[in-house]
Amino acid sequence: MEKRVVFRHRWLPYALLAPQLAITLVFFIWPAAQALWQSMLVQDAFGLSVRFVWFDNFTYLFGNREYLHSIRVTAVFSLGVALLGLVVALLLAAMADHAIRGAVVYKTLLIWPYAVAPAIAGVLWLFLFNPSVGIVAWWLQGIGIDWNHKISGNQAMLLVIIAAAWKQVSYNFLFFLAGMQAIPRSLIEAAAIDCAGPGKRFFTIVFPLLSPTTFFLIVVNIVYAFFDTFGIIHAVTRGGPAQATNIMVYKVFSDGFIGLNLGSSAAQSVVLMAIVVTLTVVQFRFVERRVQYG
Amino acid sequence: MAEVVVSGIVKSFGKVAVLKEVSVAIADGEMLVVLGPSGCGKSTLLRIIAGLETASAGDVMIGGRRVNDLEPAERDIAMVFQNYALYPHMTVRQNMAYGLKNLGTAKAVIEKRVAEAAQILGLAELLDRKPRQLSGGQRQRVAMGRAIVREPEAFLFDEPLSNLDAKLRVQMRHEIKQLQRRLGTTGIFVTHDQVEAMTLGDRLLVLNQGVVEQVDTPIEVYARPASLFVAGFIGSPAMNVLDGTIDGDGTTVTCGGARLRLEHELPGEAGREVRVGIRPEHLAPIAAGAPSPDAGLDVEVEWVELLGADTVAHGRLADGQALALRRPGDRPVAAGERFHLTPAPAHLHLFDPATGRRIDKGRR
Ligand SMILES: Nc1ncnc2c1ncn2[C@@H]1O[C@H](COP(=O)(O)OP(=O)(O)OP(=O)(O)O)[C@@H](O)[C@H]1O
Numbered sequence: 280m281e282k283r284v285v286f287r288h289r290w291l292p293y294a295l296l297a298p299q300l301a302i303t304l305v306f307f308i309w310p311a312a313q314a315l316w317q318s319m320l321v322q323d324a325f326g327l328s329v330r331f332v333w334f335d336n337f338t339y340l341f342g343n344r345e346y347l348h349s350i351r352v353t354a355v356f357s358l359g360v361a362l363l364g365l366v367v368a369l370l371l372a373a374m375a376d377h378a379i380r381g382a383v384v385y386k387t388l389l390i391w392p393y394a395v396a397p398a399i400a401g402v403l404w405l406f407l408f409n410p411s412v413g414i415v416a417w418w419l420q421g422i423g424i425d426w427n428h429k430i431s432g433n434q435a436m437l438l439v440i441i442a443a444a445w446k447q448v449s450y451n452f453l454f455f456l457a458g459m460q461a462i463p464r465s466l467i468e469a470a471a472i473d474c475a476g477p478g479k480r481f482f483t484i485v486f487p488l489l490s491p492t493t494f495f496l497i498v499v500n501i502v503y504a505f506f507d508t509f510g511i512i513h514a515v516t517r518g519g520p521a522q523a524t525n526i527m528v529y530k531v532f533s534d535g536f537i538g539l540n541l542g543s544s545a546a547q548s549v550v551l552m553a554i555v556v557t558l559t560v561v562q563f564r565f566v567e568r569r570v571q572y573g
Numbered sequence: 574m575a576e577v578v579v580s581g582i583v584k585s586f587g588k589v590a591v592l593k594e595v596s597v598a599i600a601d602g603e604m605l606v607v608l609g610p611s612g613c614g615k616s617t618l619l620r621i622i623a624g625l626e627t628a629s630a631g632d633v634m635i636g637g638r639r640v641n642d643l644e645p646a647e648r649d650i651a652m653v654f655q656n657y658a659l660y661p662h663m664t665v666r667q668n669m670a671y672g673l674k675n676l677g678t679a680k681a682v683i684e685k686r687v688a689e690a691a692q693i694l695g696l697a698e699l700l701d702r703k704p705r706q707l708s709g710g711q712r713q714r715v716a717m718g719r720a721i722v723r724e725p726e727a728f729l730f731d732e733p734l735s736n737l738d739a740k741l742r743v744q745m746r747h748e749i750k751q752l753q754r755r756l757g758t759t760g761i762f763v764t765h766d767q768v769e770a771m772t773l774g775d776r777l778l779v780l781n782q783g784v785v786e787q788v789d790t791p792i793e794v795y796a797r798p799a800s801l802f803v804a805g806f807i808g809s810p811a812m813n814v815l816d817g818t819i820d821g822d823g824t825t826v827t828c829g830g831a832r833l834r835l836e837h838e839l840p841g842e843a844g845r846e847v848r849v850g851i852r853p854e855h856l857a858p859i860a861a862g863a864p865s866p867d868a869g870l871d872v873e874v875e876w877v878e879l880l881g882a883d884t885v886a887h888g889r890l891a892d893g894q895a896l897a898l899r900r901p902g903d904r905p906v907a908a909g910e911r912f913h914l915t916p917a918p919a920h921l922h923l924f925d926p927a928t929g930r931r932i933d934k935g936r937r
C-alpha cells in the first residue's frame with residue numbers, strides 16, 4: 280500500500296512545511312550561521328573593533344591547554360553519565376521486568392526524575408551532598424570519607440555525574456524495560472531450560488538482544504551529557520573547583536559570557552555543533568540498519 | 574531417559590482452576606500425547622513438568638527424582654516450543670551448543686554431539702546461519718536439534734508443528750516419531766490436532782477443562798471412548814450421539830425410532846435413559862429384504878460432503894435427531910435419499926447422560 284500522501288497542488292506541501300521550516304530557520308539555522316560567522320572574528324575587550332581572522336580562533340583553541348583539559352573533562356563526564364545512567368537503568372529494568380505485579384507503580388515512580396529540570400536536579404543533589412548540612416555527606420563522614428566537592432575536583436566530578444545520570448536513569452529505564460518486554464517470553468523460557476544461572480542467562484540472552492536499545496541509549500546519553508547538563512553544572516559547581524568540571528558546553532558560556540571572549544566562545548560552539556552533527560549521523564545510520572530479529 | 578510421573582497436579586491462576594488433579598505415569602521411552610481443545614490446560618501441564626510454572630499442588634517425578642523444587646535447567650528435560658524460540662543472535666551451531674556449554678560439557682563432546690544432531694536432522698550445511706536465515710521447517714529442525722544434543726531424560730513438545738504447512742507437518746511428524754523411537758527418550762507431546770495425536774502417541778491423554786478424560790492407546794481411545802467428550806473429540810466427522818432408552822430385557826436399546834442390539838446385556842437396567850454413540854463410519858445400510866428391517870435407523874439425507882475418498886452424508890431421523898454417515902467415495906449419495914441403517918452391536922457406545930461416562934458391561 281502507498282503510505283505516502285500524494286498532494287494534488289504544487290504549493291500545498293510547501294505551505295504545510297512552511298511553519299516548521301520557519302522555526303528551524305529562525306531558531307536553528309540562523310543562530311548556527313551567526314556562530315559560524317562569529318567564530319572567525321576577534322573582538323577587542325571593549326567591543327569597539329572587530330577583525331576577521333579566518334580559522335585563527337580554532338587554531339588557538341586546539342593549542343590551548345585549558346580547552347584540551349575541558350575536552351578530557353567532558354569525555355570523563357559524558358562517559359561517566361552514560362555508564363552510570365545505563366547500568367542503573369538496566370538493573371532497575373531487569374527488576375521491574377521480573378515484578379509483574381506493581382510494575383506500573385515502579386514505572387510511574389521511576390519516570391518522575393525525567394520531569395525534573397536539570398538545575399533543580401543539580402540543586403537537589405547539591406543539597407544532599409552539601410559538606411556541612413547534606414545527609415549523604417554526613418553518611419560518608421560516618422564511614423570515614425571526607426566529602427567536600429568544593430575542594431576536591433574528583434568529588435565534584437562524581438557529584439555532577441551522579442546528578443546528571445540520575446535524571447537520565449528514568450529515560451533509559453523506560454527504553455530498557457520496553458526492550459525487555461519485547462523479547463518473546465518463550466525465548467526467556469528456552470534459556471531457563473538451557474541455563475541455570477539467572478545472571479548468566481541475562482548476559483548471554485537478554486543483554487545481547489537489547490543491544491539495539493543499548494546502542495541507541497549510549498548515543499542519546501552522550502548527547503545529553505554533552506549538551507543538556509549545563510543547568511546541573513551551573514547549579515552545582517560552576518565548572519570548578521579549578522576547572523575540574525568545566526565541560527565544553529559550560530566553557531562556551533563561561534568564556535563567552537563571563538570571559539567575554541566571544542570569538543573563542545563561538546568557535547567552541549561550532550566544535551560542539553560538529554560533535555552533535557556527527558553523533559546524529561551515527562545514530563541515524565544505525566537506526567536505519569537496525570538489527571532485525573526473528 | 575526416564576519415567577515421568579505426574580501425580581495430583583492442581584493449578585489455579587487466581588480463582589480459576591486450570592488443572593484439576595491431573596495424574597499420569599509416562600513409561601521410560603514412551604511417547605505420551607496430550608490432546609484437548611484450546612484452553613484446556615495442555616500447555617500449563619507441560620510447563621509445570623518443565624518447571625516454567627509452579628503447580629498449586631501435586632508432584633512431578635522425573636526418573637524417580639522429585640523435581641518440584643528444581644529449576645527448569647536442573648530437571649534434565651528439553652522443550653520444543655511452538656514458535657521454536659531459537660536465540661536470534663546465535664548461529665544454529667551456537668543455538669544447539671548453548672545448553673551443553675552451560676552444563677560445562679567439554680568442547681570436544683559438544684562439537685561431536687552438535688555434528689551428530691546436525692547430521693541426523695540434515696542441518697550440517699546450515700550450522701553457521703542465524704535463525705532468521707532459515708525457513709520454518711529448518712527452524713523446526715534446529716529446535717529439535719537443540720533438544721536432542723542435550724540427551725535429556727525427556728522431551729517436551731508444545732504444539733511444535735502447528736506453524737508448518739500441511740505437507741511439512743506430515744513429514745516432521747514422521748521424523749519426530751522416528752527420532753524419538755530411535756533415541757528411546759521419553760516424550761510428552763501437546764497438540765490439539767487429533768491426527769497428530771493418533772499417529773504420534775504410544776498413548777493419548779485427553780484433557781478437558783483441566784480434567785483427564787481418558788489415558789489409553791490411540792486405538793483404544795477411538796474404539797472405546799471413556800466419555801462423551803472423548804467420543805465427540807476423537808474422530809472426524811464426530812460421533813453421532815442419540816438419546817435412547819434401554820429396553821425391557823436389557824439386550825436392546827431404543828433410539829431414533831429403532832431398536833438396536835447391544836453387545837453386552839444390561840440386565841436390570843430396563844428403562845434407563847442413555848446416550849447412544851455411533852460413529853458415522855460404522856453405520857451400514859441394511860439391504861432391502863433383510864430379516865428384520867424394523868430394527869434399523871431410518872434416515873433421510875439432507876446434505877452431502879464429498880471428500881473424495883469418502884462421502885459424508887448428513888441427515889435426520891424420523892424423530893428429528895441429526896445423524897451423519899460415511900460412505901465410500903465411489904458410491905454417490907444425493908440429498909433426499911433415504912437409508913435404512915444399523916450399526917454392528919460392537920460399534921454401539923453407551924454413555925450415562927448425567928455424568929457423560931461410558932457404560933460398560935459390569936461397570937456403571
Ligand atoms: N499466566 C496465566 N495467568 C492466568 N491464566 C492463565 C495463564 N496461563 C494460562 N492461563 C489460562 O489457563 C487456561 C489453560 O491455558 P493453556 O495455555 O494451558 O491452554 P492450552 O490447552 O495450551 O491451549 P492452546 O491449545 O490454545 O495452547 C486458559 O484458560 C488460560 O487462559
Ligand SMILES: [Mg+2]
Pocket residue numbers: 615616617731
Ligand atoms: Mg498451549
